Each structure stands twice: as C-alpha cells, then as structure tokens.
Amino acid sequence: MDDRQLTLIVVPHGDLETRSFVITYRRLKVLGALTAALLLVMCFIVAAWFPVASLAAQVPALKRELAQLESDRAKVVQLAKALSDVEAQYEKVRQLLGADAPTAGSPPTLPPLRPDTNGTRPPTNSPDPEPQPMSRAGEVTEWPLEERGFVTRTVATGQSRHPGIDIAVASNTPIRAAGAGTVRLAGVHEVYGKFVVIDHGGGVETVYGHANKLLVSPGDKVTARQPIALSGSTGRSTAPHLHFEVLVNGGAVDPLTYIRQP
DSSP: OOOOEEEEEEOOSTTOOOEEEEEEHHHHHHHHHHHHHHHHHHHHHHHHHHHHHHHHHHHHHHHHHHHHHHHHHHHHHHHHHHHHHHHHHHHHHHHHTOOOOOOTTSOSOOOOOOOOTTSOOOOOOSOOOOOOOOOGGGOOOSOSBSSOOEEEEOOBOGGGOBOSEEEEOOTTOEEEOSSSEEEEEEEEETTTEEEEEEEEETTEEEEEEEEEEEOOOTTOEEOTTOEEEEEBOOSSOSSSEEEEEEEETTEEEOGGGTSOOO
C-alpha cells in the first residue's frame, strides 16, 4: 500500500487562522477515479440529452401535424359519407333510367320479335333482313311517349345486339303511336313484357315493349299520337322505360333517324 501523504496548507488573508489538510496518496487516487467516473457519467448524460432535446423540439410540430391529420381524417369521413350518398342517389337514378336486364351469363341483348303460327313473336338468333327505305305509306315520325323521357340506350349490333332504343320514363306514362296504322300484335312476351306491334303499311312496323297496361287490341286502327299503352317495367326490365323499335321489311333501323325528338 502507498502510505505517502499529501499536506495541503490554506493560508487565508487577514487574521484568520491557517489551516492544513492531510490526505494520503491512496485516497487521492480514489478521489481522482471517482471524479473521472463522474465526469464520464456527466458526458454520457449530456450526449444522451441532445437527441432527446431534438425530439422534444419536434413535439409541437408533431402535435400540429397530428391535429391536421385529424382534421383531414374528419374531412375524408365526410367525403366518404357524401360519396356513399351520391352512389345511393346514382343507384336510384340508374334504376329509374334502367334498360333491359340481361340474364346471368349472357350479353345484354334483345331478341327480335318474329311472328309464328300462334301469332306471338318468340326470340330468334337469325339475322335481320337488310332494311329498305320507308315509303310514304309507312311514315312514322311522332315521339312515342307523352313525356320527353331520357334515352338510356340506343341501337346496337354484334354481340350486344339491341334492335331499338330505351327511353326511361315514369310508370304509367301514356305510350303513343309513332304513326297511323293497324295493331298487328298486342300481348305478353317473356323479354318484351306487355308489348304492341303496329303495322304502318309499306313494310314499316313499330314495336313498343315493357308496357304496364295495354290500351289496344290486335286489329285496332290507330292514328298518330294515339295512346296505345301505359309505360312500365314488365318483361326483362330493371326499371320503368319504353323499348321502342322501328322495323322496315322486318329489319330493325335506328328510330332516332325517323322520329321527331322533343
């Protein structure tokens, strides 16, 4: 052991008594080691404090960002609710303005109406004859509804064959003859629902489908714009509308090229 000692003499100014302190070298070394350890701990604390202080300085900004995110989330929730409401409204409008409902797994087509021995017109996949120009005897020019309606579907060919136009309109709206003629068919069809076919002469016919109620019978003479039925959603249909066709010599033509639109 190191028994050497160190004497420290303190000489104060004035009349104060001189003091001396004796400390061994061994205690001095222990004191120095403790001081060094304390300095190391202090240095570690200071070194660790800077990152914490840096993070603490970011807290106000993080709080502001969190508040902004909460505000944005509330807006997103409101927008989601508004979108849900709009989608619900759109679904109602889509149902109101719906067209023919296709069967599961089949393209959205409407079969042409063909007469058979029973006087009805079952579906067929045979192509329509090439349409010929209208004659004066078969002139059809009138809008087939009392209301303006909204055309939701036009004539289409190919896989999505659609031989006429669909006009969305409220149920029980009067359906009017597009021209003068004779009612050739009036009945119920699996696809067309309650329907009317008018022969206008000159090879020209018009077809009115998905009616709710028929007002004419086969053989009746009708004039242009005479009410022949009330609109509905019978047959293969998802919403009230009129399916309207113009046939020339048995072939479907675009009705919008002949009738006067309101």
